[in-house]
Amino acid sequence: MLGIARRKVGLGLFRAPILQERLHRVLPAGSVLSKKYSTSAKEIQVREALNSALDEEMSADPKVFLMGEEVGEYQGAYKISKGLLEKYGPERVLDTPITEAGFAGIGVGAAYYGLRPIVEFMTFNFSMQAIDHIINSAAKSNYMSAGQISVPIVFRGPNGAAAGVGAQHSQCYAAWYAHVPGLKVLTPYSSEDARGLLKAAIRDPDPVVFLENELLYGESFPVSAEALDSSFCLPIGKAKIEREGKDVTITAFSKMVGYALQAADVLSAEGISAEVINLRSIRPLDRATINASVRKTNRLVTVEEGFPQHGVGAEICMSVVEESFEYLDAPVERIAGADVPMPYSANLERMAVPQVDDIVRAAKRACYRAVPLAAAA
Amino acid sequence: MMSAFSAAKILSPPPFVAQFAAERSLCPFLSSPSALALTRSPLRSTRLPRTPLAVSSDVVLGQKPLASSSSTSHNEDVGREAALVLYEDMVLGRVFEDMCAQMYYRGKMFGFVHLYNGQEAVSTGFIKLLEARDSVVSTYRDHVHALSKGVAARAVMAELFGKATGCCRGQGGSMHMFSSTHNLLGGFAFIGEGIPVATGAAFSSKYRHEVLKESNPNGLDVTVAFFGDGTCNNGQFFECLNMAQLWKLPIVFVVENNLWAIGMSHIRATSDPEIWKKGPAFGMPGYHVDGMDVLKVREVAMEAIARARRGDGPTLVECETYRFRGHSLADPDELRKPDEKAHYGARDPIAALKKYILEKNLATETELKAIEEKIETIVEEAVEFADSSPHPPRSQLLENVFADPRGFGIGPDGKYRCEDPKFTEGTAQV
Numbered sequence: 001m002l003g004i005a006r007r008k009v010g011l012g013l014f015r016a017p018i019l020q021e022r023l024h025r026v027l028p029a030g031s032v033l034s035k036k037y038s039t040s041a042k043e044i045q046v047r048e049a050l051n052s053a054l055d056e057e058m059s060a061d062p063k064v065f066l067m068g069e070e071v072g073e074y075q076g077a078y079k080i081s082k083g084l085l086e087k088y089g090p091e092r093v094l095d096t097p098i099t100e101a102g103f104a105g106i107g108v109g110a111a112y113y114g115l116r117p118i119v120e121f122m123t124f125n126f127s128m129q130a131i132d133h134i135i136n137s138a139a140k141s142n143y144m145s146a147g148q149i150s151v152p153i154v155f156r157g158p159n160g161a162a163a164g165v166g167a168q169h170s171q172c173y174a175a176w177y178a179h180v181p182g183l184k185v186l187t188p189y190s191s192e193d194a195r196g197l198l199k200a201a202i203r204d205p206d207p208v209v210f211l212e213n214e215l216l217y218g219e220s221f222p223v224s225a226e227a228l229d230s231s232f233c234l235p236i237g238k239a240k241i242e243r244e245g246k247d248v249t250i251t252a253f254s255k256m257v258g259y260a261l262q263a264a265d266v267l268s269a270e271g272i273s274a275e276v277i278n279l280r281s282i283r284p285l286d287r288a289t290i291n292a293s294v295r296k297t298n299r300l301v302t303v304e305e306g307f308p309q310h311g312v313g314a315e316i317c318m319s320v321v322e323e324s325f326e327y328l329d330a331p332v333e334r335i336a337g338a339d340v341p342m343p344y345s346a347n348l349e350r351m352a353v354p355q356v357d358d359i360v361r362a363a364k365r366a367c368y369r370a371v372p373l374a375a376a377a
Numbered sequence: 378m379m380s381a382f383s384a385a386k387i388l389s390p391p392p393f394v395a396q397f398a399a400e401r402s403l404c405p406f407l408s409s410p411s412a413l414a415l416t417r418s419p420l421r422s423t424r425l426p427r428t429p430l431a432v433s434s435d436v437v438l439g440q441k442p443l444a445s446s447s448s449t450s451h452n453e454d455v456g457r458e459a460a461l462v463l464y465e466d467m468v469l470g471r472v473f474e475d476m477c478a479q480m481y482y483r484g485k486m487f488g489f490v491h492l493y494n495g496q497e498a499v500s501t502g503f504i505k506l507l508e509a510r511d512s513v514v515s516t517y518r519d520h521v522h523a524l525s526k527g528v529a530a531r532a533v534m535a536e537l538f539g540k541a542t543g544c545c546r547g548q549g550g551s552m553h554m555f556s557s558t559h560n561l562l563g564g565f566a567f568i569g570e571g572i573p574v575a576t577g578a579a580f581s582s583k584y585r586h587e588v589l590k591e592s593n594p595n596g597l598d599v600t601v602a603f604f605g606d607g608t609c610n611n612g613q614f615f616e617c618l619n620m621a622q623l624w625k626l627p628i629v630f631v632v633e634n635n636l637w638a639i640g641m642s643h644i645r646a647t648s649d650p651e652i653w654k655k656g657p658a659f660g661m662p663g664y665h666v667d668g669m670d671v672l673k674v675r676e677v678a679m680e681a682i683a684r685a686r687r688g689d690g691p692t693l694v695e696c697e698t699y700r701f702r703g704h705s706l707a708d709p710d711e712l713r714k715p716d717e718k719a720h721y722g723a724r725d726p727i728a729a730l731k732k733y734i735l736e737k738n739l740a741t742e743t744e745l746k747a748i749e750e751k752i753e754t755i756v757e758e759a760v761e762f763a764d765s766s767p768h769p770p771r772s773q774l775l776e777n778v779f780a781d782p783r784g785f786g787i788g789p790d791g792k793y794r795c796e797d798p799k800f801t802e803g804t805a806q807v
Contacts, residue, residue: 105572110577143778152780204786283784
C-alpha cells in the first residue's frame with residue numbers, strides 16, 4: 001500500500017502531508033485501531049471468535065443447542081464448532097442427517113417451546129432447501145399467532161462467494177432474507193463483530209439469520225478486553241463507522257468491509273477522504289447512521305458481493321433518496337457482484353466479484369474526480 | 378419394552394384400493410406403444426394389490442394382530458362417559474364446519490376454507506386422549522383439531538371472521554390456528570410443513586426431560602402430527618420419519634388418508650399407496666385403521682400415545698377416512714365419483730357412534746338429542762360473538778412482527794435495546 005502511495009504522490013508539494021497522513025493510518029489490512037483500544041490488544045481469528053461465542057452462550061443457558069451437518073464429531077465443516085461436542089455432549093451438539101428442510105423445521109418446533117436452537121447450514125446455499133421453514137414457520141409465526149408463539153432461533157453459516165466453488169456454492173443471500181419481515185439478518189465482519197453479534201443473536205427472542213463468510217474465518221482481528229468478556233454483546237440494528245471521512249460514504253458488509261477499507265486507503269492517497277460504514281445488520285438496516293453519514297459527505301457508494309438487481313445497495317440507495325435527497329451531490333454509485341452465476345475459472349471469478357479497484361473507481365465517479373491528484377485533505 | 382399391539386398387518390388390500398384402482402388406469406403412458414409391454418410385465422399391473430406383505434422391524438414382530446378394518450368388534454367396550462365425550466366432540470366438529478360453509482356463502486368468511494366433515498373420528502379419536510401439556514400440529518384443515526384440543530368455538534369462529542377477538546387476533550386465519558395455552562402449534566398452509574415442526578416439538582419434549590431434567594412422573598409430553606395422503610410423498614415427511622425414529626422422539630404421525638389431494642387421487646400419485654408400510658421402512662410401527670370408526674381409531678391412538686409417552690419412540694398411523702365436502706369451499710369437487718361418496722357417506726362416523734351408543738344402551742335418544750341441541754346453541758352463539766366482535770384496529774397491522782417490539786434485540790442488561798435512550802446515539806462503540 002505504501003508502494004501505491006509513493007507512485008501516485010508524484011509531485012513534491014503534496015508529498016509530505018500525504019505521507020504523514022498515511023503514517024498515521026498504517027494499519028493491518030481491514031481493521032481499525034483507534035486510540036480507544038489498548039495497545040496490547042489481542043488478535044483472534046473470526047473462527048475463534050465464533051467458537052468462543054457459541055461456547056459461552058451454551059454454557060450460560062442450557063436451553064441453547066447446536067444442530068447441523070458435521071457440527072459434532074467432525075468439529076464443524078469449517079471448524080467453527082470445534083470442541084463443543086466434547087464439552088456439551090451429543091444431546092446439545094447434534095450431528096444431523098442431510099435433511100435441511102427437516103432439521104430446520106425441527107429447530108423451529110423446538111424454538112416454539114422456548115428452547116434456543118442454533119441451526120447451522122454448511123453454506124447458506126443449502127438453506128434454500130429449508131427456506132420454507134426459515135420464512136414460513138420461523139419468520140411468520142409470531143405474527144400469525146398474534147404474539148403467542150415466538151421463535152428464538154438462529155440460522156447461521158457461511159454466505160457468499162468462497163474461492164473457486166462454482167455457481168451453486170457462491171450465492172449471497174443477504175437480500176433474500178432481508179426482504180422478509182419477521183427475520184433479523186446480521187452480517188459480521190471482524191472478530192469483534194462475530195462475537196458480539198452472535199451472542200446478541202442467540203439471546204434474541206426472534207429468528208435471526210446470521211450470515212458469516214468462509215474467507216473471513218481465517219482472518220485475525222484485534223479485540224479489546226471488553227469484547228472478550230463473556231457478557232459482551234453488540235446491538236442488533238446498529239452499523240459501525242469503521243473509518244471516518246468527509247468526502248464520500250462507502251457502505252459495505254461482511255468481506256466487502258475489508259475491501260472498502262483498502263479502497264479508502266487508496267482514495268486517501270489521492271486526497272479523497274472516505275467514510276466506511278460496516279453495516280453489521282442488514283435487517284433492521286441502520287438507516288439513521290447511513291443517512292447521517294450521507295448528509296455529512298453528500299456522496300454514497302454502496303458495496304456488496306451479491307447480485308445487483310434488488311440487492312442491499314438498492315435498498316440503501318432508496319433509503320437515502322427518501323430521507324436525504326437534497327443532500328446528495330452526485331448519483332448514488334452501486335458496486336455489486338456481476339449479474340451472472342458465479343463462474344468457476346479463477347480469472348472469471350475475480351471479475352465477477354467486486355475488487356478494491358472497482359470501489360475506488362466508483363468513489364471517484366461519485367466525487368467527479370477523474371485525475372488522482374487533489375488538494376490535501 | 379414391547380407393546381402388546383400388532384404393528385404392520387397382513388390383510389387383504391383395503392377395500393378402497395381394490396375397488397377404485399381397477400377403474401382407472403394407473404400408468405399415465407398407457408396410450409404409448411410401449412405401454413403394452415409395461416402392463417404385461419409381471420412387475421407392473423394395472424390392478425393394484427397383491428396382498429401386502431408385512432415388512433416389519435424387529436420391534437414389532439411376534440405380536441397379536443389388531444382388529445382389522447373389516448372387523449366390527451373392538452377390543453374393549455367404551456364406557457358411557459367416554460362415549461358421550463366422543464359423541465359431543467364429533468358433533469361439535471360437524472356442526473361447526475357446516476356453519477362455516479353457511480357463513481362462507483354469506484360472505485362472512487373469506488379466502489381459503491378447508492372443511493373437515495367426515496373425518497371427525499380421527500381428530501376426536503386421537504385428541505381426546507391427550508393431556509393439556511401434549512401438542513397437536515395440523516395442516517390447513519385445522520378447525521376441528523383446534524376445537525378438539527380445547528380452543529373455544531367462539532375464538533375459532535371469530536378468527537375465521539377475521540376479528541380481533543379471534544384466537545390469533547385475526548392475524549392467522551383459517552389455515553393458521555395457533556394457541557399456546559392449548560398447545561396447538563398450527564395451522565400450516567404448506568404441505569408437509571407441520572411435520573418437521575411437530576418433530577421439533579417432540580424433540581423439545583425429550584430435551585427438556587433429558588437435558589434440562591424437567592421430568593414428569595407420568596411420562597414425556599407427546600406431540601401428534603396430522604397430515605394427509607398427499608403429504609406422504611413429500612421429502613420432509615421421510616426426513617422426519619428418519620429423525621424421529623433415530624432420536625426416539627415422543628411423536629405420533631397420523632395420516633388422514635382421505636384418498637384425494639384436491640383432485641389428485643392418492644392411487645394416481647403414489648407408487649405404493651399403502652402408507653402404513655412406510656413406518657416399518659424407517660424402523661417404527663406402522664398401523665392402518667378404519668378412520669371412520671372413532672372407537673377403532675381411539676384404540677390405536679391409545680397404544681401409540683402410550684408408546685411415545687414411555688419414550689419408546691414414534692409411530693405411524695394411517696387412518697382411512699374421507700371428506701364429505703370438497704378440498705375447500707372453492708373446490709367444485711367434480712372428480713370424485715358419486716358411488717365413492719355414497720360408500721363413505723354410509724359410514725358417517727357420527728351415525729356409527731350414535732348407533733353404537735344406542736345399541737349398548739349407554740345413553741338414550743333424548744340425551745343424544747340434548748347434546749346435539751347444546752352444540753347447536755354453542756355454535757350459534759359463536760357466530761353471534763364473532764359477528765359482533767370488532768375488526769382489528771389499524772394499529773394492529775404492524776404489531777407482533779417480532780417478539781422484541783422494535784426488532785433491535787435485547788441488550789446485555791436483559792432489557793429491550795429500543796428502550797435504552799442511549800441506543801440511538803450515533804455509532805456503536807465497543
